[in-house]
Amino acid sequence: MATKSPHILCIRFSAMGDVAMTVPVLIALTRSYPNLEITVVSKPFFAPIFKPLERVHFFEADVKNTYKGALGLYKLFKNLNPERFTAIADLHNVIRSNVLKSFFRFRGNHIAQIDKGRAAKKALTRPTNKNFEPLETTHERYASVFKKIGYPVVLNGSEFLPKQNLNTRVRDLLGNEPLKWLGIAPFAAHDGKKYPLELLDKILSELSTKPYKIILFGGGKEEEQLLNSFALKYKNHVSVAGRFTFAEELALISHLDAMLAMDSGNGHLAALFGVPTLTIWGVTHPHLGFAPYGQMPENQLLADREQFPAIPTSVYGNKVPQGYDKAMHSILPGDVLERIYILLD
DSSP states (O other): OOOOOOEEEEEOOOOHHHHHTTHHHHHHHHHHOTTOEEEEEEOGGGHHHHTTSTTEEEEEOOTTTTTOHHHHHHHHHHHTOGGGOSEEEESSOSHHHHHHHHHHHHHTOEEEEOOOOHHHHHHHHSSSSOOOOOOOOHHHHHHHHHHHTTOOOOOOSOOOOOOOOOOHHHHHHHOOOSOEEEEEEOOOSSGGGSOOHHHHHHHHHHHTTSSEEEEEOOOSHHHHHHHHHHHHHSTTEEEOTTTSOHHHHHHHHHTOSEEEEESSHHHHHHHHTTOOEEEEESSOOGGGSOOOTTOOGGGEEEOOTTTOTTOSOOSSSOOOOTTGGGGGGGSOHHHHHHHHHHHHO
16 A cells, blocks of 8 residues: 655634744745645635745635534535545644544544643733743744654744735836835734834824835724825825735735734734834743844843833733733834934845
């Protein structure tokens, strides 16, 4: 009987930043193991992230509708054509992925799951007596999963996606002026990770005097309105919020000269293409292991921990202790601008 070709199923349903952080590890895997096939199962929206990867296939799983609940996950298991997989890599380790894994376990598949380091993260985010030490990065945690199933990889900092083609629709909006392209994504899922709009306004005002094209990213009606108001207010500013498909936004991001983002998904997307990515951290911190891939420590702008010693207050930035709503104000617009100029000039 012929030996089955190696084929790993990778499970990672959400969120966008965490999904994006799988990419450097998958690039390293396909480089190191030329005969290896990989299938990623995740939310349909994320499919364009994986399209450029060789021997990486994408299976769309709408776990809120089509594959909802235990019966839905069993349907997903069957539709995945489970007999083709030689190993299962659970990069999520949540109830959904554990239920899906259980079906493969009955088949005798080799299975490994991510160690999220919950105890260490709890020690880093507790209000007092913190163990303030950098933890293993999420990229390293993903790599450890593949090592457990027999595919060790080393990330050497060269695992980036190539630039993608810009279609006419995107090119027409951005224009042909000989300007550096700076992306700015000022929003995040939680208020503790959003740079104050009045400080952002100062940054945009100064940038409007420079030979840059400022491209504003965001989503949702409220964000679209805010970004459109900035685009109307300042020269060489354009908002792409709500204008393009996710695939078109990815292609645009791949052509940026630099990106300014919060601790959020857009920063991770830019880093996938090797774009210099400046990240503003509020009540979270890079020590938790979520810094964009391949970025220098100097590209992480941090709130002042002498003023706000409880930082990081939580893993996801959803806990803002009393008085910590001002943490972002300790990151001055001048410091942000100084780093932008270094990256662009």
